[in-house]
Amino acid sequence: MFHPFDVEQFLSELEHGVKYNYSESGVHPMTLRELVDLVGLEPDVLWNTMLDYPQVNGSTFLREKISAMYPGTNADNVLVTVGATEANTLIANTLLQPGDSMVAFRPIYEQLTGDARNRGVDVRYVDMEADNGWAIDPEAVMAAVGPTTKLIHVINPNNPTGRVLSNREREGIIAAAASVGAWIVADEVYIGTERDTDEATPSFWGAYDKVMVLNSTSKAYGLPGLRLGWLVGPADAITACWRRHEYASVATSTVSMKLAEAALAEPARTALVERARRLIRTGFETLTEALAVHHNIFTVAPPHASAMSFVRFNLPIDSETLAMRLVREQDVLVIPGSRFHVENHFRFSSALPEAHLKEGLRRLNLVVEDVLKSA
Template sequence: MPFHPFAVEQFLSEMEHGVRFNFSESGVHPMSYAALFAMAQIDTEALFDTLVDYPQVNGFQTLRERIAALYDGAGAENVLVTVGATEANTLIANTLLEPGDNMVVFRPTYEQMAGNARNLGIELRLVNLIEDEGWAVDRDALAASVDDRTKIIHVVNPNNPTGGVLSIADRAAILASAERVGAWIVADEVYAGTERATDIPTASFWGQEARVIAINSMSKAYGLPGLRLGWLVAPQDMIPALWRRHEYASISASMMSMKLAEHALAPATRAKLTERARGLIRRGFETLTEALQEHPGVFSVVPPQASAMSFVKFDLPLGAEAFALRLLREQDVLVIPGNKFGLEGHFRFSSALPEPHLREGLARLNALTSEILANAG
């Protein structure tokens, strides 16, 4: 089977290390271990007394209970702890998808699940999100794309790269389409809890329909990407098949990652992490929109409802990748060009960062924009 590289992650792997102003990431600014230990009031002596050993393969009982508590009607038996959300996606693709299946994917979106399916030889059916309607689902296209060979409808909600949250009507259309053909809904919900204009978290697809698998991680909303700790929540009878593939893929997440995630997901600490994330997201987006107004008519953005990032549309005489590469070479600023998500004329920009760093990087983006406009004239 021909192998298709993961465009977004290949771009990041090749470009991000050593860059001074990295606005390409999709989570809130990472915490230090010291800050996490202080916030969670972790007993470091007890923590450091832990053996550097294999942990429980499917995840510590207490950790799975804390994860399950985030999903109505779920128990620890519905949870499998994975090495990030990326492993969860891979396990699901390898468990559910078979030759002859198709998978419905919305675009633009983070295409790790789609890439797994494509590399398995699965037909992808792309349904566009409509920018002029606030990145709403094209419901007619969704209805036309789903048939009796559709095994999975994959959603990222809140969305990466747009930060959009599915409306009640769009959620209902997805649920109805899945129910009509008996498809699974695989819902990547790693940005739940990063809402910009409300303190009400984005509702999970879990519990809305029998054939749902929900995915999340410690990386995006919690600012702890280095733990490489994720999970999936699935019907109990699906867990063994996923677990068996987990044993092939990674055996388990690390002992220390599980222990720190367990501390981070204690209710009091989780509330503090959420408050921190929303503060960075809300201040950062205000700073970004202020900076983009320096060149009227050049930049526009549908305000993200959640997440640490914005999918910025631009009107300049060069393509998305050329603009991103000039930013990197000339200004030491990294953004992800929209063509890596299948959409030209855009770039993904993460603004949930410390304010002085964010402002200096945006000044550099505007300096290059001024130069491009001057030369175009």
């Protein structure tokens, strides 16, 4: 039985053409000119780039830049992929077989879990509770693993809540994985988007011997159009994913790799992260001011990181109905919590230009007013 990707289906059917789009999960994208100017790339570097097939596993220079972020690795520990999307698919195809099980934490962006379910893998969810700040119970993680558990999947910082794991939660996940010899697959695309600190969220790399980390240029760097991601892991596991990469996509684009080489080199990388944090911090303040207009309607656990918030609402309609009314009546798009299997919430991206953000929030409040009048 095929399981559609609920979040991406919602986006692909509605996001293009909508005027006020708050459904995305990264910071406001950069233009090509903005990126070229920021990194100081001479235009001739692009114009003289040969549009040939690139190095399939990623250019050596790019893989070296990526490996520098992960102590103890070299280029052989890195595979460049077509976004984190392909990285997730390669993980599912490499580490999981029908009849295996895996553990994941919900609410979650259901990409790897959806791939796994479509391969006949039993996905065991450990639910995080809004009333507990979306914390993970280490004892529940240990109880969820068993003899068939091949991996524990964690998105840290989390999508959609923006929560960063505590040391106790990290240690609990590692202990549970070690107890059954499972892999930890850590989606770390939101590292660098910290809202309340300049200290980067620690990677799972190096914390345990069976770790695969994935990341991309999309979220913290504001470059989703490059469609460029990467996997970091033990060299033999990376090679196994590389073999499947040759079936899935052969390689990401030459131009994307060239631009990523420049973006991930210092001082450009730090400048991109600083840009992301500025947008995230000012955007969240604007969001919370707008949500306070209606007393006792909205609550949100402030995200530790990421460009988005998972907002709880107290209205006499469900999240899908609210989202569709926003589209039809105000040309505003948010993702209903039902797409993450959590009702009475919506995911809202606020790391956007201020004027655009304020207008969309004004329109959101107009719909809320109408719902309250009709109640």
